[in-house]
Amino acid sequence: MLQATDIHFCIQNRPIVNKASIKLLPGELTVILGPNGAGKSSLFKVLSGDIQCRHGNVLYNGKTLSAYKTSQLAQIRAVMPQHSTLSFPFTVQEVVELGLLPLKNDFKQETVREVMEETQTWHLRDCDYSVLSGGEKQRVQLSRVLVQIWEKKPYPRFLLLDEPTSSMDIALQHHVLAIIQKIKSRNIAVLAILHDLNLAANYADQVVLMKNGNVMFQGPARKTMTASKLMEVFDHPISVFEGDSHRPTVIHTVPFSQIDQQIKHA
Numbered sequence: 001m002l003q004a005t006d007i008h009f010c011i012q013n014r015p016i017v018n019k020a021s022i023k024l025l026p027g028e029l030t031v032i033l034g035p036n037g038a039g040k041s042s043l044f045k046v047l048s049g050d051i052q053c054r055h056g057n058v059l060y061n062g063k064t065l066s067a068y069k070t071s072q073l074a075q076i077r078a079v080m081p082q083h084s085t086l087s088f089p090f091t092v093q094e095v096v097e098l099g100l101l102p103l104k105n106d107f108k109q110e111t112v113r114e115v116m117e118e119t120q121t122w123h124l125r126d127c128d129y130s131v132l133s134g135g136e137k138q139r140v141q142l143s144r145v146l147v148q149i150w151e152k153k154p155y156p157r158f159l160l161l162d163e164p165t166s167s168m169d170i171a172l173q174h175h176v177l178a179i180i181q182k183i184k185s186r187n188i189a190v191l192a193i194l195h196d197l198n199l200a201a202n203y204a205d206q207v208v209l210m211k212n213g214n215v216m217f218q219g220p221a222r223k224t225m226t227a228s229k230l231m232e233v234f235d236h237p238i239s240v241f242e243g244d245s246h247r248p249t250v251i252h253t254v255p256f257s258q259i260d261q262q263i264k265h266a
């Protein structure tokens with residue numbers, strides 16, 4: 001389990017993340033949602049160890065994050081940041097193989113092909129990474145983190161994804177969320193920041209709603225993604241139509257031109 005307690009992160013005395021506590025359980029997808037600037041990526045970076053918080057602590061499997069050596073941490077958690085820059089002319093396959101570096105020699109050679117076939121990037125393997133489209137680059141970066149944790153292990157591990165599908169078309173977004181469903185069943189806790197409320201409602205087990213650096217609401221997706229909670233967090237009219245085993249949950253956001261009408265009919 002990843003357990004973060006009372007995370008407090010300030011920049012020049014401005015609280016960016018304010019006393020946030022979060023638990024990530026293996027087998028579950030936890031999605032962080034919230035408006036721009038809410039502090040989602042900052043909390044994500046504290047959880048991944050990319051930045052250190054002044055107060056609070058982060059435990060991976062009961063051990064403080066700062067007590068792990070980088071090489072040990074790489075065995076149990078993989079991180080896909082929002083933006084990745086590469087300054088060398090790598091092929092696509094070489095970029096994916098960067099994910100194997102922390103594993104030393106403890107991986108199967110066929111993992112790279114298996115993952116790249118899953119993410120539909122195998123046909124791009126010899127291409128120059130720098131010329132790919134935004135969505136293709138995102139799939140390659142996802143492959144890079146997936147190869148790091150693809151093989152089953154007997155201990156809990158963690159996959160942290162900051163907006164992994166933001167440049168993808170709708171079919172690929174669902175495809176990636178389906179890959180996440182598969183990977184979480186390998187004793188892996190997945191954390192993802194998403195902006196798409198419908199993806200979150202239909203795939204997340206747990207949801208964390210953030211606003212102004214605060215965790216406003218958190219809990220099981222259905223209980224947390226209610227219209228009133230979402231409207232409070234996003235300051236915008238939202239309707240939620242709950243799905244069942246045959247139909248997806250559908251979340252409507254109201255166009256500006258219809259907001260007045262909605263208020264009149266309410």
Ligand SMILES: Nc1ncnc2c1ncn2[C@@H]1O[C@H](COP(=O)(O)OP(=O)(O)OP(=O)(O)O)[C@@H](O)[C@H]1O
Nearest residue numbers: 011016034035036037038039040041042043082210
């Ligand atoms: N290094 C930094 N220096 C100054 N301000 C920062 C820094 N990093 C983050 N911030 C500020 O902290 C706030 C939260 O940023 P963060 O990136 O965590 O938000 P977010 O919820 O991920 O937003 P988005 O949805 O737009 O990605 C923003 O107002 C941002 O300007």
